[in-house]
Amino acid sequence: MKSFPEHLQIVNTFHELGETIAAAQFLIQEYGLENPNFKGFELREKAKPEFVLMTTEGALGEPQIIRIPENTFEFPLHLMLNLLMHEMIHVTQKTKENLIEDKNEREWQAYYEMLFHEQYPQVPELSHFHKRFFANKALDYYNRMGEGTLLHIKYANQKQKVDLLLLNIM
Missing domain, CATH: 3.30.2010 (Zincin-like)
Incomplete structure (x- = not known):
């Protein structure tokens, strides 16, 4: 490359x-x-x-x-x-x-990848400014999944990772 x-x-x-x-x-x-x-x-x-x-x-x-x-x-x-x-x-x-039929789940997964590049590590990282912006977008979609739903449970560990990222780049 x-x-x-x-x-x-x-x-x-x-x-x-x-x-x-x-x-x-x-x-x-x-x-x-x-x-x-x-x-x-x-x-x-x-x-x-x-x-x-x-x-x-x-x-x-x-x-x-x-x-x-x-x-x-x-x-x-x-x-x-x-x-x-x-x-x-x-x-x-x-x-x-x-x-993946649920739009909230699709957006969560796409924003999460923008933050952590687990599937596509070859894509350059974002600035802290953009990471904060996209982390907050991801959390908006996470919250739209509904409190206590199966999707909330499915992505709980990833959500913690996003929360920690936000704390570390503030």
Whole structure:
């Protein structure tokens, strides 16, 4: 695998050429994020610095499209890589073999991976600022699962890990 600076240079070249989808495709291949359930990327409206929206779209059990902002690569590459990873986790969660129907559980798993990179250790870590932001998003979804539910119990150890992370990066 190429180094992060090499990836950054290649992505910047794609960006300068207006090839946002090619840059995103390059990154999921370079970082081993591919999935047979992934149908492809489509562009959406430009993102603002305070809000970058990527979504995974498609019926559960069917191939998924990821919509990314046309200006995705105007933002820090380590952050965009983590957001792409988040969406590729959703692609996996929506396969017939790995189907997770509960949206709260899907979001919890994707945010948790952004914080700890257990499945994808090759993806660069986020800054403490972004870890705090995404940890709080993860906890929002954990809380939406419902107090004392099977999902709360299933993810209790991971929740403790998120709580500890927040304490250590404050």
